Amino acid sequence: xxxxxxxxxxxxxxxxxxxxxxxxxxxxxxxxxxxxxxxxxxxxxxxxxxxxxxxxxxxxxxxxxxxxxxxxxxxxxxxxxxxxxxxxxxxxxxxxxxxxxxxxxxxxxxxxxxxxxxxxxxxxxxxxxxxxx
Numbered sequence: 161x162x163x164x165x166x167x168x169x170x171x172x173x174x175x176x177x178x179x180x181x182x183x184x185x186x187x188x189x190x191x192x193x194x195x196x197x198x199x200x201x202x203x204x205x206x207x208x209x210x211x212x213x214x215x216x217x218x219x220x221x222x223x224x225x226x227x228x229x230x231x232x233x234x235x236x237x238x239x240x241x242x243x244x245x246x247x248x249x250x251x252x253x254x255x256x257x258x259x260x261x262x263x264x265x266x267x268x269x270x271x272x273x274x275x276x277x278x279x280x281x282x283x284x285x286x287x288x289x290x291x292x293x
Contacts, residue, residue, distance in 0.1 A: 162202050162275075164194040168282070171275035172293055174203040183293045186275070204273035205293075207256045211274060212248050214292045228252040236260075236285055244284065246277065260284060 217232035236244040248258035257270040281289040
């Protein structure tokens, strides 16, 4: 289940329609369904390996916890001299999360879903994250 307060128009979510669950971009109609209490048909998309790669992340092949855990990096196109990146991790227990950094200093809490990544990206870059779902 997902909260309307976490979403923006254009965020990717999983929507249950009949017997299929499909990734879709959030629209005004989704907000109308949420207002009617039909949030049980909408789910967040987890940050898994294939999803991260579709969002433009690159795997760090020199990550010190390989092969038990994995690290992925997305460099943000922000003007200035700072190193702005989002790091995503998949732990040995298959938990996955991400966090944004500036000059290797963590600036966000951990987040776990694609719509949260989209919102952080938009807040830092000022444009939508291109995703190939």
